[in-house]
Amino acid sequence: MNRTEEMIQKDVAHLWHPFTQMKLWPDEPPLVIQRGEGNWLIDSQGRRFFDGVSSLWVMVHGHNHPRINQAIREQLAELDHSTLLGLSHPQAIRLSAELARICPGGLQHAFYSESGSTAVEIALKIAYQYWQQCGYPAKKTFVALENAYHGDTIGAVSVGGIELFHQVYGPLLFPVHRLPQPFCRRCPLGLEHPQCRLACAEALEPILERHGEEICALIVEPRVQGAAGMIVQPEGYLRRLWEICRRHEVLFIADEVATGFGRTGSLFACQLEGVEPDLMTLGKGITGGVLPLAATMSNDKVYQAFLGEFAEFKTFFHGHTYTGNPLACAAALASLELIEETGLIFSLGPKIDFLRKGLAKIAELDHVIQVRQQGMMVGIELCRDKAGDVSYPPEERMGHRAIMAARKHGVIVRPLGDTVILMPPLSSSLEELELLLDAVAKGIKEATEV
Numbered sequence: 325m326n327r328t329e330e331m332i333q334k335d336v337a338h339l340w341h342p343f344t345q346m347k348l349w350p351d352e353p354p355l356v357i358q359r360g361e362g363n364w365l366i367d368s369q370g371r372r373f374f375d376g377v378s379s380l381w382v383m384v385h386g387h388n389h390p391r392i393n394q395a396i397r398e399q400l401a402e403l404d405h406s407t408l409l410g411l412s413h414p415q416a417i418r419l420s421a422e423l424a425r426i427c428p429g430g431l432q433h434a435f436y437s438e439s440g441s442t443a444v445e446i447a448l449k450i451a452y453q454y455w456q457q458c459g460y461p462a463k464k465t466f467v468a469l470e471n472a473y474h475g476d477t478i479g480a481v482s483v484g485g486i487e488l489f490h491q492v493y494g495p496l497l498f499p500v501h502r503l504p505q506p507f508c509r510r511c512p513l514g515l516e517h518p519q520c521r522l523a524c525a526e527a528l529e530p531i532l533e534r535h536g537e538e539i540c541a542l543i544v545e546p547r548v549q550g551a552a553g554m555i556v557q558p559e560g561y562l563r564r565l566w567e568i569c570r571r572h573e574v575l576f577i578a579d580e581v582a583t584g585f586g587r588t589g590s591l592f593a594c595q596l597e598g599v600e601p602d603l604m605t606l607g608k609g610i611t612g613g614v615l616p617l618a619a620t621m622s623n624d625k626v627y628q629a630f631l632g633e634f635a636e637f638k639t640f641f642h643g644h645t646y647t648g649n650p651l652a653c654a655a656a657l658a659s660l661e662l663i664e665e666t667g668l669i670f671s672l673g674p675k676i677d678f679l680r681k682g683l684a685k686i687a688e689l690d691h692v693i694q695v696r697q698q699g700m701m702v703g704i705e706l707c708r709d710k711a712g713d714v715s716y717p718p719e720e721r722m723g724h725r726a727i728m729a730a731r732k733h734g735v736i737v738r739p740l741g742d743t744v745i746l747m748p749p750l751s752s753s754l755e756e757l758e759l760l761l762d763a764v765a766k767g768i769k770e771a772t773e774v
């Protein structure tokens with residue numbers, strides 16, 4: 325037995341993988357990723373694969389970036405970890421000031437945690453407690469979108485709306501008002517864009533008119549519902565939701581965990597529509613994709629409601645052990661410096677256009693019914709017929725088959741159901757994007773044309 329086989333044997337015996345049917349896991353021996361180099365992953369047998377989903381939507385400047393590595397090494401020599409409960413440290417201080425500078429609107433206060441899910445939990449709890457402390461104790465429920473995804477902890481699952489992931493936990497969840505999904509190709513209201521005049525956003529108005537007194541906040545993934553299959557919202561949708569929330573005095577939470585740090589072509593998706601949320605969740609790309617860190621940003625209006633005398637107990641009673649870990653903060657600061665120094669956001673324009681042109685060809689393939697793109701976020705939806713009437717049965721695992729076929733051509737991508745997701749690192753070159761598009765087109769053809 326060679327080293328890779330040995331590792332796989334131990335993996336199968338002991339490692340429970342996320343979002344994975346473990347019964348089928350041993351049937352397709354996994355790649356064991358040994359090294360990362362720029363936008364490439366190298367497995368234990370030395371094979372190289374382009375990281376077509378940015379190691380689950382996180383990688384900004386590529387793996388093993390010398391500047392980020394150096395920042396972590398320097399920080400490690402100085403301070404590995406110290407708590408933010410009752411103490412502070414320079415990197416958390418510097419990062420919170422940087423985030424306050426670059427975030428849209430007046431998001432001046434950073435509360436750290438370690439994952440997108442915890443950032444969402446924190447936003448929900450802050451929004452809830454805000455109204456309790458402002459003298460509106462009835463404001464206890466949330467509005468969220470159908471098919472939303474905000475993470476896997478119980479609060480995040482409650483506001484999430486993906487049946488397949490969330491249904492089983494139904495009895496554990498708190499009730500939420502739902503907005504129809506802004507998915508023009510399969511409009512849940514049966515309307516056509518733009519004649520619909522954003523009826524899916526306008527649906528918020530009657531909910532807030534009727535139940536506004538008991539609603540504390542709306543939470544939305546701005547511009548793109550990622551885990552729903554990269555559902556791109558029609559232009560103006562986000563801003564309309566924000567305007568309605570402001571008029572009804574309901575807090576607006578933008579979940580930028582997936583969209584933040586350049587993914588949509590803008591530093592933050594909210595900036596594409598001039599939206600200034602009350603609370604904003606950040607994760608994934610915040611450290612350039614290197615260490616686990618998340619932040620929940622809040623504006624001063626929200627923050628002020630938590631100030632009071634000790635015995636008033638307006639404190640936000642929340643905090644994770646590794647909150648604001650110095651190594652992760654140092655990585656985040658280095659990543660933010662790189663974003664500015666390299667003009668990363670400006671450099672995205674040609675890459676996004678290049679992707680768009682290449683995707684137009686993929687859209688013509690027989691079993692592709694829609695290609696959705698927002699910046700560097702892409703969903704390619706597969707269906708048995710071009711009209712999109714006959715889905716592949718789940719047991720065919722067509723999305724999975726397509727990505728496994730693409731892997732033979734040297735790229736790692738992941739499906740969400742029968743939608744193939746591409747989310748290349750923002751540092752990808754045009755040549756790498758070409759290779760990605762080519763491998764994915766071949767993979768889709770090989771999987772669907774049998």
Ligand SMILES: Cc1ncc(COP(=O)(O)O)c(C=O)c1O
Binds near residue numbers: 475545580607
């Ligand atoms: C919009 C959004 N929010 C929250 C999360 C949860 O983040 P994490 O997996 O880091 O908990 C995700 C993860 O994909 C996400 O896409």
